[in-house]
Amino acid sequence: MISRYSIIGVFFLVLVSIFVNIEGRSISQFLTQNTKGTKWAVLVAGSNEWTNYRHQADVCHAYQILKAGGLKDENIIVFMYDDIANNTENPRPGVIINNPHGHDVYKGVPKDYVGDDVNAKNFFNVILANKSGVVGGSGKVLKSGPNDHIFIYYADHGGTGVIAMPSGELVFAHDLVNVLKKKHASGTYDRLVFYLEACESGSMFDGLLPEGLDIYVMTSAKPDEDSYGTYCGESTPVDSCLGQCPPLEFKGVCLGDLYSVAWMEDSDVQDRKTNSVHRQYSRVAKRTAANLTYYNYGSHVQEYGDKVVSFDPLATYMGETSKNHSHDSVDAKSFSTSSSRNVDQRSTELFYLLTKHNNAPEGSDEKYKAHVKLNEVMSKRSQVDYNVKHLGELLFGVEKGNEVLHSVRPAGQPLVDNWDCLKSYVKIFEVQCGRLTAYGRKHVRGIANICNAGITSEKMAAMSAQACSS
Numbered sequence: 001m002i003s004r005y006s007i008i009g010v011f012f013l014v015l016v017s018i019f020v021n022i023e024g025r026s027i028s029q030f031l032t033q034n035t036k037g038t039k040w041a042v043l044v045a046g047s048n049e050w051t052n053y054r055h056q057a058d059v060c061h062a063y064q065i066l067k068a069g070g071l072k073d074e075n076i077i078v079f080m081y082d083d084i085a086n087n088t089e090n091p092r093p094g095v096i097i098n099n100p101h102g103h104d105v106y107k108g109v110p111k112d113y114v115g116d117d118v119n120a121k122n123f124f125n126v127i128l129a130n131k132s133g134v135v136g137g138s139g140k141v142l143k144s145g146p147n148d149h150i151f152i153y154y155a156d157h158g159g160t161g162v163i164a165m166p167s168g169e170l171v172f173a174h175d176l177v178n179v180l181k182k183k184h185a186s187g188t189y190d191r192l193v194f195y196l197e198a199c200e201s202g203s204m205f206d207g208l209l210p211e212g213l214d215i216y217v218m219t220s221a222k223p224d225e226d227s228y229g230t231y232c233g234e235s236t237p238v239d240s241c242l243g244q245c246p247p248l249e250f251k252g253v254c255l256g257d258l259y260s261v262a263w264m265e266d267s268d269v270q271d272r273k274t275n276s277v278h279r280q281y282s283r284v285a286k287r288t289a290a291n292l293t294y295y296n297y298g299s300h301v302q303e304y305g306d307k308v309v310s311f312d313p314l315a316t317y318m319g320e321t322s323k324n325h326s327h328d329s330v331d332a333k334s335f336s337t338s339s340s341r342n343v344d345q346r347s348t349e350l351f352y353l354l355t356k357h358n359n360a361p362e363g364s365d366e367k368y369k370a371h372v373k374l375n376e377v378m379s380k381r382s383q384v385d386y387n388v389k390h391l392g393e394l395l396f397g398v399e400k401g402n403e404v405l406h407s408v409r410p411a412g413q414p415l416v417d418n419w420d421c422l423k424s425y426v427k428i429f430e431v432q433c434g435r436l437t438a439y440g441r442k443h444v445r446g447i448a449n450i451c452n453a454g455i456t457s458e459k460m461a462a463m464s465a466q467a468c469s470s
Contacts, residue, residue, distance in 0.1 A: 037147035037190055039319060041066050041076045042126060046118070046156030046198075047438075048081035048166040051352045053096075053253045054229050056084045058155040058197065058260040060105035061098040065267050066151070069319020073110050077126055077140050081166045082114040091249035098256045098264070100231055100246055113137035119168035124179045127152075129188065142188075150192040151317040155260055157345055158198025159441030160223065161415040161422065161448060170426070170441075173204040174419035184213040191309050193277060193317045194218070197260045199226045199345050199442070205304035207414035216309035218281055220259030220288065221299035223415070224408050224445075226344040228297055229254030230261050233341050233355055245341065252355030258342050259301060262287040272314035272321050278307070280314060297342045346439050349377060384440040387433050391467040392446065395455055404453060405446035421451035428461050433468035 043062050045055040059080050066076055085096050085106045096106035113122055117136035125133035129141045144150055156163050162170045183189065194217045196204060203223035209215065220227040231246055232254035246255050256264075262284040270280070285301035292298040303310070315321075343351045353374040360367035392401030409415065416422045425447050430436060436443065450460060 037149055038075060038144065039066075039069075039071050039149050039151070039317060040142055040144045040189075041071060041151045041153070041317075042123075042142060043076065043078045043080075044118075044123060044152075044154040044156070045080040046154060046163055046165050046171075048083050048118075050084065050087050050089045051253070051349045052157075053084055053250075054098075054256050054260075054348075055155045055197075056080045056082070057096050057098040057105060057255055058257055058264070059153070060096050060109050061102075061256070061264050062153050062260075063109045064105050065264060066318055067108070069272065069315070069321065071319050074140070076110060077112050077142065078110050079113045079118045079123060079126075080109075080111075081118050082111055091247075098231075098261065100244055100255065102255070110138070112140050116167040119165050120171045120175075121168065123165070123171065124175070127179055127183055128186070142183075144188045146187050146190065148189050149312075149316050150189050152192065152194045153197075153260075154195070155197040155257060157438035157441065158200050158204070158227075159436070159443075160200045160203045160445035161419075162426075162441060162444055163196070163198050163201070163204060164438065164441065172419060172423055173208055173415065176204060177208045180209070180213065180215055184215070190214065191216070191312065191316070193309065193312075194305075195260075195263060196220065197227060197257045200224060200445075201227060202302040202304070203415050206302075207409075207412050209305045211306050213305065214309060215305045216277065216307060217304040218263075218277075218284075218310075219302045219304070220257070222302055223411070225299050226346060227299050228258040228342040228344050229256070229348045230258040230342045231255035232343045232348070232351060251359055252352035254343060254348055254351075257345070258298065259284065259288045267314060267318055267321075270314065270321065272318055275314050276311050277314055277317070278310035281310060291342065297344065346442060349438070350374070353377060380437070381439050384433070384436070384443065387468045388443045388446050390470065391429075391450075391463055394463040394467055395450060395459070396453070404449055405443075407449050408445070415445065416448040416451050418451055421457075422448050424457060425451055425460050428457065429464050432461070432464040 043059045045059040047055045059078065063076060063078060067073070084090065085094050094106070095104045097103070098105050113136070122134050122137060126141045129143050131139055131141045134141060142150065154163065158164070161173045164170055180192070183192070191214045194215065196217065197220045199221060200223055201219035201221050202225070205217050205219065206223045209217060231244060233245060233252055246253055263280060266280055266283055281301065281303060288301050289298045353370060357367060357370035357374055360370055388405065389402065392405040395401065396404045422444070426436070426444065429447060
């Protein structure tokens with residue numbers, strides 16, 4: 001007869017076995033992982049222009065973290081347009097900072113893919129180590145092996161199911177996940193960690209990224225949520241940011257992104273050998289969402305893929321913390337979550353223009369030009385909102401149009417049933433109504449819902465032409 005204590009003992013052993021299967025992998029890696037395999041990284045800033053300063057600042061900071069952690073330049077591949085450091089508007093020529101009290105993060109950053117070479121085709125071919133498919137740039141690709149560990153970090157404007165590049169086509173979620181599946185099928189990595197900063201970044205993986213690929217993804221926001229720039233603007237008597245504003249010469253610019261700054265400043269000061277990716281997720285999620293309750297800015301950091309991978313130490317992907325790391329700044333330690341002004345990514349251009357307008361002398365040409373540009377940007381935003389709203393009404397009626405366009409699918413279900421339809425209908429809309437800007441890409445969800453409703457391509461083209469001609 002089996003005693004009650006025997007049953008309890010067996011149950012306990014099962015629990016221990018489950019724990020070891022999940023956590024034991026991580027424990028062994030804490031002891032041995034830093035001596036096994038090569039660490040690789042791909043860093044992408046998917047934007048250009050001065051108002052998007054923060055994306056390249058984020059990527060440069062990420063490079064400095066990895067470099068200080070012991071990764072070699074031959075194993076770090078950097079995509080950035082490279083129009084910020086020496087931009088005519090940069091008050092510190094040749095320098096990029098990612099924190100109000102930060103050091104230069106631009107110095108030494110490899111320029112693997114710059115300008116128009118920063119595009120989706122090159123990004124995908126780099127991941128797949130398809131050197132013959134790469135056009136321009138250094139030609140460096142992700143030549144990882146079966147025991148290697150890969151870290152991908154991407155900072156950009158996004159839309160539902162898309163992230164952007166400064167040139168060429170958008171990166172669609174379905175295409176990105178397919179590339180990751182191909183990378184896994186090639187057997188050329190052990191585990192892969194992907195950090196993504198963009199509005200609606202969760203939609204790039206939600207319902208799309210399967211388990212079993214040894215890939216862990218952390219995104220800055222839910223599938224239907226904006227992400228935020230941080231260290232923005234300047235302090236005023238009405239709106240103080242308590243010492244965490246950019247230096248005065250960086251008027252209207254956000255030095256970083258809220259989620260990105262959170263994980264990087266965390267990486268700067270934590271012992272990466274004893275801190276896991278999961279523990280970083282917990283700290284970063286808390287910091288990124290800290291001001292949602294009272295100030296309604298911030299976002300909910302999300303996880304996708306194989307969460308067991310997150311029990312690996314940070315050092316497995318970022319290298320060990322260097323005692324001589326110049327960015328181990330008092331910067332991260334002095335940060336107060338509530339003391340920095342944050343601006344949602346889609347409003348950073350308006351924030352910059354408004355700041356420039358307000359700071360220009362009354363009656364000056366500078367103020368007039370800023371006023372004209374501000375009105376132009378606001379008019380374009382209003383126009384795309386009207387065009388999409390009108391399109392919805394033409395397709396589904398005045399009463400149901402708005403409801404259909406803004407419908408959000410349940411968590412775990414991909415944005416759209418037919419991704420080829422979405423790509424095609426985005427192009428149809430852009431042909432008739434103009435290219436979608438960083439702001440306009442918030443309407444990709446509406447176009448996806450048009451696909452899901454079964455609207456034919458002929459009707460989509462006809463109604464888009466009508467909506468955007470009136």
